Amino acid sequence: MSMKNRIEFFKEGIKHIKTTGTITRSSNFVCKKMLKHIDFKNARVIVELGAGDGVITKHILKKMHPDCKLIAFEVLDNFMPFLNELAEKDKRLIVAHDSAEKIGEYLDKIDAQKADYFVSALPFVVLPDDLGEKIVSEAAKHLKKGGLYIQLHYSLVAKKMYEKAFGNVDVNFVFLNVPPAFVLVSEKRA
Ligand SMILES: C[S@@+](CC[C@H](N)C(=O)[O-])C[C@H]1O[C@@H](n2cnc3c(N)ncnc32)[C@H](O)[C@@H]1O
Incomplete structure (x- = not known):
């Protein structure tokens, strides 16, 4: 990632901290x-x-199968040039400049009913509770049986939301990161 991206992220983080939940x-x-x-x-x-x-989008694109599609949700306008540039270069990426509860609508656009995986860095700790619950329940609804919902957090405050939606959550502590992070993983079982 270039320094330009890093600075842009920092600026957006400060300006919209209640949406990004972070400055890095x-x-x-x-x-x-x-x-x-x-x-x-x-x-x-x-x-x-x-x-x-x-940043995560690029890692996913690098590893994913040539026939795999990636839908990436983001609400902030100033991140669009970065995501649109990636989508221009790689047609497997569909940028959803929209709020993440609209999962069903975007899966329809690519003729998919369900997703194999959700990867989320949404800052549920700073988002309204009802929005968080709506997004996670929509993700649970649109995840294939056996599929995983993978969430990054820097605290365990929102853990109960995944327990409620999926009935299970596995907590992985990434202690070598600064700040230490948690990767929470829930499986769609029923
Ligand atoms: C913690 S940042 C993570 C950014 C990047 N994925 C990363 O890991 O560095 C969370 C992102 O979620 C976006 N966001 C917040 N609410 C959203 C919503 N309702 N739908 C889609 N994106 C949202 C923010 O604008 C922000 O870019």
């Missing part, structure tokens, strides 16, 4: 810890929630 984007180390849960050989539909300037 995820480290490569955390991205890898999140994506190690994905079976890239077999995944055909991945949905990313809260793509920012595309």
